[in-house]
Amino acid sequence: MIVYNNCRLVDGTGAEAVENAVLITDKSKILYAGASESAPLIANECQIVDLKGKTALPGLFNCHVHMALRFPFTSYCVDEYGTPGYRAMVMYRRAIEAMYCGVTTIRATGEADYADLAVRDAINKNMVMGPRILTAGPIIIAHGGHGAGSWGAMECSGQDDFRRATRIALFKGVDFIKICITGGMVGEHEGASTMQMTEEEIAAVTSVARNSGKVVAAHLGNDAAIRAAVRNGVKSIEHAYIMNRETAAILAASDAYLVPTLAVSNACDYLEKHRNPRYHIEKIRAIGKLHQESVANAVKEGVKIAVGTDLLPSDPLDGTNATVRECELLCEAGMSALQAIRAATVNSAELCGVYNTVGSLTVGKEADFIVCDGRPDQNIRDLRRLKLVVKGGSLVWSKVEGYEKQGFSVLPFGETPMGASFINW
Ligand SMILES: [Zn+2]
Numbered sequence: 570m571i572v573y574n575n576c577r578l579v580d581g582t583g584a585e586a587v588e589n590a591v592l593i594t595d596k597s598k599i600l601y602a603g604a605s606e607s608a609p610l611i612a613n614e615c616q617i618v619d620l621k622g623k624t625a626l627p628g629l630f631n632c633h634v635h636m637a638l639r640f641p642f643t644s645y646c647v648d649e650y651g652t653p654g655y656r657a658m659v660m661y662r663r664a665i666e667a668m669y670c671g672v673t674t675i676r677a678t679g680e681a682d683y684a685d686l687a688v689r690d691a692i693n694k695n696m697v698m699g700p701r702i703l704t705a706g707p708i709i710i711a712h713g714g715h716g717a718g719s720w721g722a723m724e725c726s727g728q729d730d731f732r733r734a735t736r737i738a739l740f741k742g743v744d745f746i747k748i749c750i751t752g753g754m755v756g757e758h759e760g761a762s763t764m765q766m767t768e769e770e771i772a773a774v775t776s777v778a779r780n781s782g783k784v785v786a787a788h789l790g791n792d793a794a795i796r797a798a799v800r801n802g803v804k805s806i807e808h809a810y811i812m813n814r815e816t817a818a819i820l821a822a823s824d825a826y827l828v829p830t831l832a833v834s835n836a837c838d839y840l841e842k843h844r845n846p847r848y849h850i851e852k853i854r855a856i857g858k859l860h861q862e863s864v865a866n867a868v869k870e871g872v873k874i875a876v877g878t879d880l881l882p883s884d885p886l887d888g889t890n891a892t893v894r895e896c897e898l899l900c901e902a903g904m905s906a907l908q909a910i911r912a913a914t915v916n917s918a919e920l921c922g923v924y925n926t927v928g929s930l931t932v933g934k935e936a937d938f939i940v941c942d943g944r945p946d947q948n949i950r951d952l953r954r955l956k957l958v959v960k961g962g963s964l965v966w967s968k969v970e971g972y973e974k975q976g977f978s979v980l981p982f983g984e985t986p987m988g989a990s991f992i993n994w
Pocket of ligand 1: 633635678679879
């Protein structure tokens with residue numbers, strides 16, 4: 570048992586912080602989380618950690634990640650990593666970097682060679698330490714659609730083709746299905762409003778997934794696509810670059826979640842630095858303001874929002890990492906700091922279907938939590954002041970005075986774990 574004493578506690582549900590709180594873990598689980606005066610009496614031999622008034626909150630989620638991301642994007646079919654095994658190693662490295670940034674759960678929205686399943690399973694079996702991973706396997710797209718030409722994409726035409734691809738991914742053991750309904754920023758000859766899948770094709774995928782108890786996440790760009798997605802049972806709306814108040818109201822009334830990925834549409838300089846094509850940068854520059862307005866509409870209408878970045882969770886962005894930056898951008902779109910924390914924890918856990926086990930600091934759940942200096946529930950920028958990461962009760966690293974632990978020191982993570990520099994392994 571470990572007693573984390575003298576902290577402020579933000580449980581992730583949107584409730585106000587508990588001052589003078591205690592968090593007690595027993596092996597991998599949370600035994601108690603709440604006010605210190607109500608805490609159970611603890612035997613003297615327990616390890617006691619003084620958190621010195623810092624704030625404890627649930628480990629963050631990043632629900633839109635491509636672990637094998639490589640810059641610049643290639644628009645032709647090439648295996649950038651040479652073998653599925655090496656690809657898995659790259660993904661594992663990125664997963665570790667995410668965990669160092671306080672992201673204890675990743676949802677991967679499109680990978681190749683099913684290497685993502687290998688990384689997920691190795692971590693789940695405790696073969697190696699890493700964050701929790703929910704993953705979609707390959708993106709399932711229309712012929713010539715968004716992501717066409719990227720390694721591992723399954724291109725389909727017609728309902729039967731989409732059903733076949735969905736069944737293959739489910740057979741391999743994916744956690745959910747990822748489709749692309751419209752074009753996006755990466756393809757040269759497509760846009761956020763280019764409709765690429767028919768409604769019948771969307772329905773074909775969602776019905777096959779539903780029969781296996783899996784949800785469908787859809788990359789999409791505009792109002793028409795969002796409405797078509799919701800009508801046809803898509804549960805995870807990715808990006809939504811262009812969305813008016815009326816569409817946001819429809820989304821809010823549905824059981825779907827929005828994963829905005831504002832980080833990537835605010836990353837022009839970063840993408841430019843990594844030599845991405847000019848047309849790609851220009852398209853993102855053009856969509857940035859619209860995207861921010863769309864998410865503001867979603868916040869006003871009460872859409873359930875989860876956190877995702879479309880960049881690596883650890884990518885350095887504006888002085889922090891992409892995941893923390895996303896939370897800040899959600900606040901700039903109108904969320905309170907508490908709401909943004911809920912988006913990155915409880916909402917994301919619900920979207921991932923793992924809220925029974927993680928996502929909030931609640932008795933009986935897995936002890937995934939982080940500790941920050943300051944009050945991130947009042948000023949979201951305090952998420953930048955990360956001081957400790959615990960996953961499943963195991964300490965990943967800590968800079969809490971008197972309780973220091975270094976992570977894997979062989980890895981070049983730089984001075985702080987607030988953003989690993991991007992490396993094209
Ligand atoms: Zn993506």
